[in-house]
Amino acid sequence: MKDTKKILTFFSFYDKTRIEHYLEEQAQNGWLLEKIHLFWRFRRIQPQNMHFSVSYFPKASSFDPAPSEQQLLFQDFCEHTGWKLAASNAQMQIFYNEKDTPIPIETDASLEIAQIHASAKKNFLPFCFLLVLAALINMGLFGLRLTYDALSVLTSNTYLLYGVCWFLVFLISFSEIIAYFKWHKKALQVAESNETFMETNAHTHIPVILSFFMLTGYAFLLISYGGKQMSLIALSTFVMILGVTTLIHVISEQMKRWNLSAKLNCAITIIITLVIGCGFTSVFIIGCIEQVAAVQSEKIPADTYEFRNHTFKVYHDELPLTLEDLTEITYDGYSYRIQKNDKSILAQQLSATQRPRMDALEQPSLEYKVTTVNLPFLYPFVKTVMLQNLADNYAFSEEEDTSWQQHKEMDPAPWNANEAYQLWIYGEAEMRFLLCYDRSIVELSFDDDWKLTEEQKEVIGRTF
Amino acid sequence: MPREKFRTLTEQMFYVLLCLKEECYGMDILDKVPAMTQNRVTVGSGTLYNLLEQFLEAGMISETKVEGRKRSYILTAKGKDMLDKEYARIQAQVHDYRIIFEEEPK
Numbered sequence: 001m002k003d004t005k006k007i008l009t010f011f012s013f014y015d016k017t018r019i020e021h022y023l024e025e026q027a028q029n030g031w032l033l034e035k036i037h038l039f040w041r042f043r044r045i046q047p048q049n050m051h052f053s054v055s056y057f058p059k060a061s062s063f064d065p066a067p068s069e070q071q072l073l074f075q076d077f078c079e080h081t082g083w084k085l086a087a088s089n090a091q092m093q094i095f096y097n098e099k100d101t102p103i104p105i106e107t108d109a110s111l112e113i114a115q116i117h118a119s120a121k122k123n124f125l126p127f128c129f130l131l132v133l134a135a136l137i138n139m140g141l142f143g144l145r146l147t148y149d150a151l152s153v154l155t156s157n158t159y160l161l162y163g164v165c166w167f168l169v170f171l172i173s174f175s176e177i178i179a180y181f182k183w184h185k186k187a188l189q190v191a192e193s194n195e196t197f198m199e200t201n202a203h204t205h206i207p208v209i210l211s212f213f214m215l216t217g218y219a220f221l222l223i224s225y226g227g228k229q230m231s232l233i234a235l236s237t238f239v240m241i242l243g244v245t246t247l248i249h250v251i252s253e254q255m256k257r258w259n260l261s262a263k264l265n266c267a268i269t270i271i272i273t274l275v276i277g278c279g280f281t282s283v284f285i286i287g288c289i290e291q292v293a294a295v296q297s298e299k300i301p302a303d304t305y306e307f308r309n310h311t312f313k314v315y316h317d318e319l320p321l322t323l324e325d326l327t328e329i330t331y332d333g334y335s336y337r338i339q340k341n342d343k344s345i346l347a348q349q350l351s352a353t354q355r356p357r358m359d360a361l362e363q364p365s366l367e368y369k370v371t372t373v374n375l376p377f378l379y380p381f382v383k384t385v386m387l388q389n390l391a392d393n394y395a396f397s398e399e400e401d402t403s404w405q406q407h408k409e410m411d412p413a414p415w416n417a418n419e420a421y422q423l424w425i426y427g428e429a430e431m432r433f434l435l436c437y438d439r440s441i442v443e444l445s446f447d448d449d450w451k452l453t454e455e456q457k458e459v460i461g462r463t464f
Numbered sequence: 465m466p467r468e469k470f471r472t473l474t475e476q477m478f479y480v481l482l483c484l485k486e487e488c489y490g491m492d493i494l495d496k497v498p499a500m501t502q503n504r505v506t507v508g509s510g511t512l513y514n515l516l517e518q519f520l521e522a523g524m525i526s527e528t529k530v531e532g533r534k535r536s537y538i539l540t541a542k543g544k545d546m547l548d549k550e551y552a553r554i555q556a557q558v559h560d561y562r563i564i565f566e567e568e569p570k
Binding site: 055069072073076078080081104105106107108111112115195 | 513514533
């Protein structure tokens, strides 16, 4: 039978009432708290009724090499009335008492609330506010990317998970701040009116559920990559982040053993966190993302050829639509390539090209993108983005007046489509089309001298 | 509206200051207050620690001796003045109570 156990707990910093009840239950089951960190460590004792009290000592710091004289004096005071220290973590001190009716450690509600607030202002609240700020910045970056490259975001589970995770981080940290200040305000009122301490009851099941969603989303992402190599890359990112966090903690603990002052320890830990935690981790993650992209785009060509001292690749990917489907083609040197095939739970985009060799550019070519929308409510947004992209591809600068180019609606019936648009530049029709079907939108480009027939439109309509 | 600090003293504050009429170890106050009040008033160890810090900061008590972690305190003139004011306030309340219940003439 084990004599110690470790438990991952999810109590809010200020939730002393629930912590005390939890520890009393543990003692009744024969477990006494002996250390607090990420996990709470318990040691086996005889099952017994004990009283627990969570006290807050604002002057303590998680970077203190050892408890200060003031902290030890505080503990001496508590021990005088039978309260023994079970464990402490930064400002939180947890005591237990074996007497039946011990005098509580805190007998002045207003004073107790002031101590909790002073302690919260040291770590808990700044940490929550920093998380909210980090979440807002990252959500802003996500939103920015959505405005200028919406389709890349919508067709990438990685980007979507990134946005969702930071949104969940925002929800969790913001809700913690709101819950704390709600309790604090009410507790002050209660203390002022009837001099009693209002019990805490933080709802930690919401952060736990949201954290579970984040981990589930990450697991889904690993599965969605589909390939062992890419899943390993993504998994190694997760392990690396855990490793860096552990390393920073180990360094901080070692500085305590060297008796470095709390201020120096804190300053060095912040620097290490910024350099290793943010700098190195960012480089590693970006490298992993690029590696994932390279792996995804890396294909073995069917053939290669030399032209003007450059090597060109030839692919024979299976395309949904080829020039051979539209007309008789005698040339046999085409490269059929799927440039991109991004998929997410929201949308999918396939980019395909059929191009002749560089020494046969007089042969026709074909290029198209097929965007499939999985959620109907996203369809109008995707259509707007694709119409805009069609125009933006031909603008020389953002400030340029693009009224010289237009998407003109055309009869969709020959294409078997719901809507059809053609690009016009300076009053002349271009061989660039946007076709809207029930769930997909097709962006199609032919050579300028291509003669599009009604039969070909019908074939395209049947294909998509 | 929150009470202005030390404008009126709570019962615990009153008895802690009373204990410090004579030089006394901080920890001994934990036993003195219940003994003085026949266990009617008790002060928590954490509350006492914080009150002594606040009284020191406000100049109501002063530290007289430090022996390792054991510290002794004594009431200052300012602390005595706060006690006197609180005593006068309590007396006024007693007087008003007696008038209302006609135990004393107005």
